[in-house]
Amino acid sequence: MSALEVSKSLQTIDTSSLVDKVERKLIDLLISKDFKVGDSIPKELELADLLGVSRTVVREALTRLKTLGLIETKKKRGAVLTNPDLTGLLEKSLYPEIMDKNTLREIFEMRLALEIGMADFIMERVTPKDIEDLKAIVAHEPAIADQHLFQIEQEIKFHGKLYEISGNQVLKRFQQMLLPVFDYVHRSGLLKKMPKTKKFVSHRGLVEIIENGSAEMLRNAMRNHLENHFARIFE
Amino acid sequence: MSALEVSKSLQTIDTSSLVDKVERKLIDLLISKDFKVGDSIPKELELADLLGVSRTVVREALTRLKTLGLIETKKKRGAVLTNPDLTGLLEKSLYPEIMDKNTLREIFEMRLALEIGMADFIMERVTPKDIEDLKAIVAHEPAIADQHLFQIEQEIKFHGKLYEISGNQVLKRFQQMLLPVFDYVHRSGLLKKMPKTKKFVSHRGLVEIIENGSAEMLRNAMRNHLENHFARIFE
DNA sequence: AAATTGTATTATGTATTACATAATGCACAA
DNA sequence: TTGTGCATTATGTAATACATAATACAATTT
Missing domain, CATH: 1.10.10.10 (Winged helix-like DNA-binding domain superfamily/Winged helix DNA-binding domain)
Structure with missing residues (x-):
């Protein structure tokens, strides 16, 4: 044989x-x-x-x-x-320190996709109270986003509220869970340096759209708002 | 005391x-x-x-x-x-039969968000070969999507290819993993009946945009393409 | 000398037994 | 009736013994 x-x-x-x-x-x-x-x-x-x-x-x-x-x-x-409890389970095995770089980057990308893609759920489910909350959060921010992108806590607060508005617990917990990953990715030099910051849609701009605009507008604005992150991935 | x-x-x-x-x-x-x-x-x-x-x-x-x-x-x-292996882990605990209805619906929503949000990654990374593949997949479909939404295998093939193009393994495996969930959600009567089917962007339309359009156009087209699903969730 | 085969060793896998501990239900007493 | 205590039961922890697979190394053969 x-x-x-x-x-x-x-x-x-x-x-x-x-x-x-x-x-x-x-x-x-x-x-x-x-x-x-x-x-x-x-x-x-x-x-x-x-x-x-x-x-x-x-x-x-x-x-x-x-x-x-x-x-x-x-x-x-x-x-x-x-x-x-899916998210709970993931949480238990999600240790950025021991995950390989590529997976970390991909998770980072997934977050960007989610934030843009959930526009419809936000617009469908947002309440007047939510708008108030958002306005309170961004009250002290400048009208145009620039270096502000670096103020992590503010970022978390704002985007966390968006996830909350989406009315989707799985999404929200996903975000919670991925926060350490983002933090790690940012600090680890995994991505290229933040490019020369141009002027993009600010948190305030997003709130304005959520209040008066459409899902389509929100998607585009969010994409623009996240431009810095995309730029670091592409190029 | x-x-x-x-x-x-x-x-x-x-x-x-x-x-x-x-x-x-x-x-x-x-x-x-x-x-x-x-x-x-x-x-x-x-x-x-x-x-x-x-x-x-x-x-x-x-x-x-x-x-x-x-x-x-x-x-x-x-x-x-x-x-x-995050996705592998989820896969092991993802049994639609024993998950509660609400979580199933939320996962379903998450998929919609992802498909819309990953437009940028598709447009950034799509190759001529990918376009060919997509065209081959949709070759036998009508130009306008209607009842065709029900042809599950075709759906999986097409959207699966999109995930592949996104160049993000985590995303792709996520989709693989969630397929049973979608199938289950559809069959389980968890969502309302499929509404009177209007004419929406077809797979062919999406391919056309991927070839000649922009990320923004793809997002909107995808949102439109998924309208039936959104309609079943909202309303 | 190189390659293959045999063998001892080692750490995990499986089994058995014993007892600790917490939750439950029931009986008994105030 | 209420509450306390006790018996029961099933999981939690421990200790021990042996099986099995992987590894390194010696022994043998060419």
Whole structure:
């Protein structure tokens, strides 16, 4: 037999550990729809018995599900199915210090896309109260954005409010979660230096548009407002 | 003492388990920057010894880190630090069947925002080859989008290609990952019925713009193209 | 000498047992 | 009825033993 024929006739062997298999089984069990959020699943010992493995293995598989946020465990009560908290999960594994540079840059890009793309949700859901809040936030800013881009806290406050207005919790928490990433990206020299700052749409300008303009206008204004960031990525 | 005074003098008790604490310690250890991706961390027994807990606890904490994608373990070699795969992680916990309705809707919204917001990246990075590919994909579509919105595979192919053009892996994998969610949302009756279909920008129209237009035009066209989805969310 | 095979070592993976601890329900007493 | 205490139960922690895979290194062969 040639080497090729050998490699053909030898299919890859399943190297998954016992825990892997048990984890899979458990997830299948959960998905099988007989279980709804809040239901408690069989006890560790029952599962161990049922699956013919030790409690150790079952526990390790359950630990994984717990880490993924699929279940929660309580003493005496056992494990109950929960709806997973995506953002919470990401948050737990998002350590800029140990992420590779490229992923960091891509996350940075994703934020820009989101801020522009959520214009419709902002315009649809903004309330008069929100407008007031925004005005209060930008009260002390100059009418034209320039070096102000560097005042991080102000940035966070303003854009955070926008996410809030979007009425989308996932988005909002996404932003919260990505803040450390932005901070890190800025400080790490990952991007090129901030280019000569031209005059762009300011926070005030954005508020004005949110109050009186359209989603389309807001998208364009936001794109312009973020020009500095785009410039650092492109070029 | 008044109830207020009592609640003041009684600080909340730390209910975190041993494993919780060990997990925290381990993460701190990793972050402390002495460790880089690829480095292996101390052996389970060493850690158990060092922290004064049993190997069981250490293992459970390590299992969590493994699940989060922060480390990988191999026999003999021990555990090595890895850069976490965010999308892979999300994928593992993303089961539409057990997620609550509201989160599903919000994720759906996020996709819309992303597709509109990534226009700049598409326009910046699209190649002639990409244009060819897009044209091939839409070759058999009518010039005006109507019921065609329902042809799921075509939708996936086209928009998937757009994500690819964006040159952002995180975005692309995000889309891959969210596909089951969209499918589920559509079928589950979570959103209102698809409204009377008007004529919107077709895939062909989008290609035309990508070839000859601007980022701004693409944003608007994409917004229009997605009108049906927006209409189902708003109203 | 180079390459392959065998072997010892080592660290993780799996199993078993024992006990601690917290939550729950029930019985009992004030 | 209310509250306290107790028994029960299932998870949390610990210790120990052995299995298994990866690695390095010695032994063997060419």
